[in-house]
Amino acid sequence: MSEKFERLNDKHIAFIQNQHLYFVGTAGSEGRVNVSPKGMDSFRVISPSEVAWLNLTGSGNETAAHVSENPRMTVMFCSFDKQPLILRLYGEATAHHTKDERWNELYSLFPESPGARQIFELEIDLVQTSCGYAVPLYDLKSERPTLAKWAEKKGSEGVKEYWKEKNTVSLDGKETAILDNI
Template identity: 55%
Template sequence: MGKRYESLDSTHVDFISNQKLFFVATAMKDGSINLSPKGMDSFRIIDTTRILWLNLTGSGNETATHLQFDKRMTIMFCAFEGKPLILRLYGEARAFHERDSFWKEHIGQFPEIAGSRQLVEMKIKLVQTSCGMGVPLMDYKAERNMLNIWAEKKGTKGLIEYMGLKNANSLDGLPTGIFDEKS
């Protein structure tokens, strides 16, 4: 059943590298809890205790808001094919924007994707695995390209306008920091 680790080991890294989908959860002391599915080529393991995730423009920007107030983040992977497994990464994270030097130093690890809005770095405090026997088996067909097409069609100016309308404040009305000065 469930096991705990202080860092990623080679079996965890192999498992993560084969996953097409992961889930990100954040929360503040009060307000809405956010849980979002993520995909595409947006996840990197830096070392056994640190990951990077490229956050793309979406209908909200809860993760960025939450991380300004509470650095806790959980990332979960589930095996939908093969041997059952759930792998969770617990840690503290920070969001970086295009204006930040961290972004400039690390964005090259990802393909160019229209609508990229934050790099999230998480320092892993705990890795936990559990059986995953209740997770259904599903076949992977392909990545969806609709987000790329939408973001490319909007262009830089259109994305900035969209982010101003949809990504500048959280569901709870708090600022996301997307247009703040250099952090």
């Protein structure tokens, strides 16, 4: 039921562009595995073998800590509508922070977002599709405006203070490198 591909094809890219939700999985060399849901307009296909996603401020910063130690990442999309499908992207990721050389180039691909924290660029080494027959049917009601409103209310300096308080280390005590980029 599953198929493997070396890179994204046009059908995969069209599927990705129609999704409103995706999941990112990472792990350090030891410690907890993190799976994080992502939404909003935060994912871009750069080429058939490269994607990027904008990481907005959240309660933790596990992905940044993991990728700095171990670049392996899996991104998963799944269809919640009539046509079932699960699409996984496997590869190695690089975290780009606001002070990094590629930040402006990559950030220009996304809508301006208060609280933008990192951009993760994933070099794909495997694309896998599977049936998704067990994934339930859901209807999208709307995007949540909560995160953007929170970041706008905090302002740029308030978000940076939040990063210092909540986003400098992972659950396992691993550094996230965010302090180097404030």
